[in-house]
Amino acid sequence: MLTRRRALTIGGAAAVGAAGTAALLTGGQDTPPAARPAAPAAGPPAHRALKPSAYRLEPLTGYGPPRAAAHGRTLVRHEPLLRVSGRGRTMVLTFDDGPDPRYTPDILRTLREHDVRAMFFVCGEMAVDNTDLLAEMTEDGHVVGNHTWSHPLLTRLTRSEIRSQMERTSEVVEDACGEPPVWFRAPYGAWNRAAFQLGADLGMEPLGWTVDTLDWMTPGVRTIADRVERGAAPGVVVLSHDAGGDRSQSVRALRDYLPELLDSGYDITVPTRHYT
Template sequence: MKTDQLLTRRRALLAGAVAVGAAGTAGALAGGLGEEPVRPAAPAPGPQARRPLKPSAYRLQPLTGHGAPRTAPGRTPVRREPLLRMTGRGRVMVLTFDDGPDPRYTPDILDTLATYDVRAMFFVCGEMAVHNQDLLARMSEEGHVVGNHTWSHPLLTRLTRRRIRSEMTRTSDVIEEACGERPRWFRAPYGAWNRAAFHLGAELGMEPLAWTVDTLDWTTPGTRTIVDRVEDGAAPGVVVLSHDAGGDRSQSVRALRSYLPRLLDSGYHITVPRRPRA
């Protein structure tokens, strides 16, 4: 698929995400992800409600999948809104990276996290993960959380329930093959959630996680701008959204090297969330 076709496709999807998926993002409620989790309770106008900026070259050509769904053991609550932030004691934050893994950028991000002994969350797309299972295995071995970001990064609000299940299940299968266990977290592409996504995610044993600080790094705004957005948005419980694939992510790599030691020096504990209680 040519670059101009890719750009046209993502612009259309982003426009749909704002119109159709706003109820799942702008109206998201804060939920508990830390030591003392709570149910979503108060409105939180997260950055994901902003109108998308001009996109960069993005996705590979979507693939469709078939196969019987596989469910995780135990019962996961069906939520009406994604979880947005952590609760609990101390100055804790969560760093998340979407759309990978990409062998051009993900290893550098993992190296930086390892340098500072920090754990993060990676929401991976199946079409990327299936060709880079060594990177998934490394994420798991180094203590990072590998989450489900669907197979081909579609706008879920435009898909049938069957297609959404296929997107989620195929990706969970790849993660299990590489990491030895199925994912327990998922994130809707573009932050566009709907009832089917929440129900199917719960059936597959996954909790929905959104974000509270969006670096908008996919717009390649410059390394300094990404650093400023993270540092300006830093606060206890914040979940930061960045990307390690989907375009040129060299700015994201450089930005992490800059803001991560500063956050640690400021007394923040960068961690990954535990599963909230129902």
């Protein structure tokens, strides 16, 4: 019978092979960034139709070489960044859809106890009434990203509607954190050309994920923790949620898998980026 530590080691090796072709970005605060989009990771094709009622689906991405941006502006990509590159066994934890005062404070508390930084992709309609939590994220060294205003399916919106979703959320983040977000994540992982272009116009890089905990399905604390531990590998970006439903399992699972990752030698950090 495998121990949890042994499962982490085996799962990490498997994840490296499975996600080795995903895009890269730099992890950590001290390493120069180098984002390199590459071949697509496994997942459904970009044209797959989604139902608006589906709260969370697997990543949908389009792939292709990035278009060079003008000097001093953010690169317009044709795919989201999916992995981090850095020294040692670097991983990134991300939490979407918040902040929610029922769950986000507990997640922040656990991260603080272990002196770990994470990324929070916030929805404007949640953030506007919980700016104190955004300020707390910033004070603790976490990265606050843009996850649109109301979590719509961007592929069904006009360009002006997408821009409004992004701009309104960026304004809330800037007011609460002192600076606008520089990372963006499309709801449901449903990216399109307009989302990439408009995100770049607002100075944001697109970030996807490598390991999906599927915690939105409330599969159980142990199942969520096992998905993280088995998927752990250098460069992995983990997707979890701190809002959008009952996230008590996500809160408890973090308490289980975070010390396991740290004890196994993983450096849980946040990515850095640079402007072209």
